[in-house]
Amino acid sequence: MSSDAESCQVQPALEIIVGKWKCKILLHLLFNGTNRFSELQHALPGITKKMLTTQLRELESQDIVQRVVYPIVPPKVEYSLTPYGRTLEPVLKMMHEWGSTHVEHMRIKQQEIESYTLTASEG
Numbered sequence: 094m095s096s097d098a099e100s101c102q103v104q105p106a107l108e109i110i111v112g113k114w115k116c117k118i119l120l121h122l123l124f125n126g127t128n129r130f131s132e133l134q135h136a137l138p139g140i141t142k143k144m145l146t147t148q149l150r151e152l153e154s155q156d157i158v159q160r161v162v163y164p165i166v167p168p169k170v171e172y173s174l175t176p177y178g179r180t181l182e183p184v185l186k187m188m189h190e191w192g193s194t195h196v197e198h199m200r201i202k203q204q205e206i207e208s209y210t211l212t213a214s215e216g
Contacts, residue, residue, distance in 0.1 A: 106184075109155050114140055114148045116185065119174070122158065123182055127173040157181065 110116055114137065121136050122128065128136070134145055149172060152158035157178035163169040174181075 109152070109157060110181070110185070112148065114144060115152065116188075118145075118148055118152065119157070119178070119181060120185060120189070122172065122174045123179070123185065127171050130170055130172070133172060152178070 110119065117137055118133065121133065125136070130145070130149075133149075134140060134142065137145065140148075149158055149160065153160050156175055159173050159175045159178075161171045161173075163171070
């Protein structure tokens with residue numbers, strides 16, 4: 094990995110997974126396998142159909158998610174991670190672990206600040 098800012102490839106990687114819903118979609122597909130649109134929407138409370146469609150299309154355009162349409166009535170559409178998309182598994186797991194550690198770190202830091210503020214106001 095080069096330290097040259099011009100050659101940094103973190104940004105293109107982040108562009109694929111950044112967003113309120115993309116990580117949740119990816120983690121759901123990673124741990125639950127193939128899902129229909131309605132199953133994804135049910136698994137992600139608060140996401141609109143339009144937003145889910147947009148996020149899935151963006152992930153599909155990056156070859157991360159595969160969309161399979163079955164020619165039946167009513168139409169059946171399933172989403173899954175592509176083999177290439179599955180290569181994100183260690184990255185997502187590591188980011189999840191780091192995020193959990195960071196949340197705990199910030200909780201402790203906030204407690205320290207509150208404790209210091211309380212002590213300072215008493216003195």
